[in-house]
Amino acid sequence: MTDHVESGAVLGQGALGRATQLVRGGLTRSPFAETSETLYLNSGFVFGSAVEAEAAFKGESDRYIYSRYGNPTVGMFEERLALLEGAEACRATATGMAAVFSALACQLQAGDRLVASRELFGSCLHIVTKILPAWGVETVLVPGADPEAWADALSQPAQAVFLESPSNPMLEVVDIAAVADLAHRAGARVVVDNVFATPLYQNPLALGADIVTYSATKHIDGQGRCLGGAVLASAAFMHDRFIPFYRHTGPSLSPFNAWVMVKALETLELRVERQAETAARLADWLALQPQVRQVRYPGRADHPQQDLAKRQMKGFGSLVSFEVEGGKEAAFSLLDALQVIDISNNLGDSKSLACHPATTTHSKLTPGERADAGIGDGVVRLSVGLERPEDLIADLERASMSLPRPMEPPRRAAGA
Numbered sequence: 001m002t003d004h005v006e007s008g009a010v011l012g013q014g015a016l017g018r019a020t021q022l023v024r025g026g027l028t029r030s031p032f033a034e035t036s037e038t039l040y041l042n043s044g045f046v047f048g049s050a051v052e053a054e055a056a057f058k059g060e061s062d063r064y065i066y067s068r069y070g071n072p073t074v075g076m077f078e079e080r081l082a083l084l085e086g087a088e089a090c091r092a093t094a095t096g097m098a099a100v101f102s103a104l105a106c107q108l109q110a111g112d113r114l115v116a117s118r119e120l121f122g123s124c125l126h127i128v129t130k131i132l133p134a135w136g137v138e139t140v141l142v143p144g145a146d147p148e149a150w151a152d153a154l155s156q157p158a159q160a161v162f163l164e165s166p167s168n169p170m171l172e173v174v175d176i177a178a179v180a181d182l183a184h185r186a187g188a189r190v191v192v193d194n195v196f197a198t199p200l201y202q203n204p205l206a207l208g209a210d211i212v213t214y215s216a217t218k219h220i221d222g223q224g225r226c227l228g229g230a231v232l233a234s235a236a237f238m239h240d241r242f243i244p245f246y247r248h249t250g251p252s253l254s255p256f257n258a259w260v261m262v263k264a265l266e267t268l269e270l271r272v273e274r275q276a277e278t279a280a281r282l283a284d285w286l287a288l289q290p291q292v293r294q295v296r297y298p299g300r301a302d303h304p305q306q307d308l309a310k311r312q313m314k315g316f317g318s319l320v321s322f323e324v325e326g327g328k329e330a331a332f333s334l335l336d337a338l339q340v341i342d343i344s345n346n347l348g349d350s351k352s353l354a355c356h357p358a359t360t361t362h363s364k365l366t367p368g369e370r371a372d373a374g375i376g377d378g379v380v381r382l383s384v385g386l387e388r389p390e391d392l393i394a395d396l397e398r399a400s401m402s403l404p405r406p407m408e409p410p411r412r413a414a415g416a
């Protein structure tokens, strides 16, 4: 391949542990032998001769040509993420949405049929219900947690399946292995948006999916600095389908953002493990509060798909959703009373962030669509950060004083 040079480093795939790969995978040093990954902030590359340029364009030499196709800093990020995911190939994109859009658009054409879960991130839903249908792709939406609905939709031929699990914001879990099996029998490739689970806690390719997408903006950067995304798949899919689309349409990641991301991968495991630990603790605390009607966290025994979550996830992530008594008014007064946790629609950040999905991330849905997805007016989504857990609990406790007093006595938590 002419736009992505392998590092040739001593790191054999699978030979080193994850923690080692997260700090050393993909590292390619320049002749100056710097310790840290270098930022190659350049758009173009020069050729030693006209013959060399010709060979590069013919695909006969392994070198960088132009940063829209590939760049050494971007390449380090791609290689490190591919090692973490256990994928043959990775391409970085400018945003998570560029990853989702290009992963679907590179393989679909007019007349094709796409089956997707209806519990999708708002912009993903826009792509599958507005943009692709305008280009002649038929989209069928199914409730992601319903195996029979998938079986029914995939009883006819389809070309692609797209899903998100756990879903935003209600953290519903889709049985990836079962859907992949049905999809393959229908002739479809499976694309999984794995943002909420992170590459640490769920491996869709091992469960049978064909393509994984990330918004690297979320946990991968995790510090609120840069937008980014990634697509991971087999070398054959990338070569035949994805790379021609990517090279000519230009969703490429900037080298600067890739440099931030490759450094951020070094601390991904440390950050996400701490966030998930605190999230589990907050979920259990929230479930004991009388003003809280329900808590959604895939690690809790009262999650409707706990067995499936345990089977397909190695950890349960940093997001918790809960519904307060009193609808929108109560949710707003809780959010406004928070002093440590910020109001923001972003997630996966080192700072804890809370939002009201019904009026922000999911405000474009009709009331009926929101009801289908279980997004009540009292639902608050919490992205748990790296603060001291006691400070977050104290913040939520203080804020919950503003909520209407419950009529019934507190219920017991259903599980840990």
Ligand SMILES: *Cc1c(COP(=O)(O)O)cnc(C)c1O
Binding pocket: 095, 096, 097, 098, 100, 121, 124, 164, 168, 193, 195, 196, 214, 215, 216, 217, 218, 227, 228, 229
């Ligand atoms: C944020 C997000 C995206 C979009 O990512 P951007 O980097 O904001 O473009 C896609 N899917 C999920 C699940 C997300 O949380």
